[in-house]
Amino acid sequence: MVLLALALALQTTPPGEDPVDPYPHSNANAGATPFKGSAMLAAFHGRAGVDRIADDLVTRIVIDPRIADILKGQDEVRLRRLLKEQFCYILNGGCGYSGRTMREGHKNLGLQTADVGALVEDLQAAMRKEGVPFAAQNRFLAKLAPIKRDAVER
Template sequence: MLLLALALALQTTPPGEDAVDPYLQSNANAGATPFTGTAMLAAFHGRAGIDRIADDLVTRIVADPRIADIFKGQDEVRLRRLLKEQFCYILNGGCAYSGRTMREGHRNLGLQTADVGALIEDLQAAMRTERVAFHAQNRFLAKLAPMKRAVVER
């Protein structure tokens, strides 16, 4: 318990991000276990490719008329950082995930199945732009798919 209290007390807000209430950080919060080996990381063009995909994804979702309202007032800097961490962790790129659980991070957003579908379409477009092979895209999406149960509220 003392270790948890110390960890929570040491949490800092990265530059450019809004402060959030402390929470227990864990790779388990990423919503999926990482791939083994380096093939998937290579298919996504390493950490630089992951960064480009996450940046492209955020640009797309905040402009996507189907889901843009969900992201109004959200901390875009934090969203970009956490997506990069999450994707890097899942693709076995040597990153740690510092975000909340999927359920906690998406609570009260009122997400519906159609919203998740739109986000996945935007992610697919970002992966295509990065020229990630179709089979690698599908393997990655299969890792992400179970998260839908945790984020859809209605």
């Protein structure tokens, strides 16, 4: 308990991000377990490809008229970083995930099923642009699918 309190007290805000209240960091918060082996990470063109996909995804969702309003007032710098960490962790790229749980991270955003559908379409477009094979895209989306239970509020 003392170690947890110390770890929470030592959390710092990365450059460019808005400060957030401390919370326990855990890879379990990523919402999915990592793939085994290196094939999936290779299909995504390594960590550089993961970064490009996450950046492209955020660029797409902030202008997507179906979901852009949800992100107004949100910390885009933090969102980019956490998506990179989450995707890299799930693809077994050697990254840790430092975000909140999926339920806590999406709390009060008012996400609906249609919003998740729009997000998935934007992610598919980002993966296509990166040249991720269709089968690898589907495997990745299947890993992410259970997150919907924790993210959708209504």
